């Protein structure tokens with residue numbers, strides 16, 4: 001048995017006017033709850049520090065810049081890092097990253113229980129559009145505000161196992177998980193902000209929860225890994241974001257689920273040894289995959 005107690009820290013809405021300090025306070029409250037339940041690792045959502053700003057078109061870079069972190073930890077996020085280190089608990093956190101040379105990424109980091117940075121991921125599948133489209137009830141301008149991630153789908157040793165990260169729309173693409181699966185991933189951490197209404201395809205709206213669970217459960221099973229999916233949920237600045245935070249075992253079964261659309265911490269004790277049972281049988285990649293037949297996907 002290799003047990004990791006993971007906490008998924010779902011967030012309710014973050015208002016546009018909410019300060020970083022106030023958001024970090026909310027994150028710390030959930031960190032303390034997680035520590036009280038013996039968690040080793042807390043997973044926060046995508047863009048956890050601000051409202052989901054790609055819903056707006058900003059004319060001025062200065063207005064946009066307010067949503068990005070130039071350093072991590074910075075003065076406003078340092079208290080979260082300090083508290084986590086004091087409690088001896090690791091975490092993964094999504095945020096908007098502005099690099100010193102002016103590049104913008106939708107990023108998540110993995111921090112160990114000693115406060116050390118274990119890994120970084122920059123979102124690869126950016127949904128939405130690049131130009132303002134006033135016909136929409138709200139925008140989804142991730143293609144305008146972020147570059148596609150340039151770090152690949154890496155995995156990191158930590159928490160007694162092998163951990164990977166992806167972000168929101170990445171969860172809908174099987175390649176995301178398979179690239180990490182081929183590196184022996186045992187737990188994939190992913191935060192999301194998913195408006196229930198998709199303006200170009202409103203006929204999908206009623207299926208939001210089904211698709212959320214469908215993609216994460218199938219990926220967990222097909223890649224013999226735990227998946228921790230964590231929402232920023234609820235009615236945020238007039239846009240309803242789905243909840244559906246859940247922790248999924250390599251069996252494909254959801255073993256813990258959130259029941260609200262607010263700040264809510266759920267837990268699961270995950271035996272990473274369970275991955276082996278699937279990876280050494282039905283999904284023994286080295287014995288059963290047929291990469292020659294996949295050339296259309298790999299472009300080789």
Ligand code: CDT
Nearest residue numbers: 127128140168169193194198
């Ligand atoms: N944040 C994010 O990636 N959200 C997307 C919305 C898709 S509709 C443009 C998602 O896949 O959940």
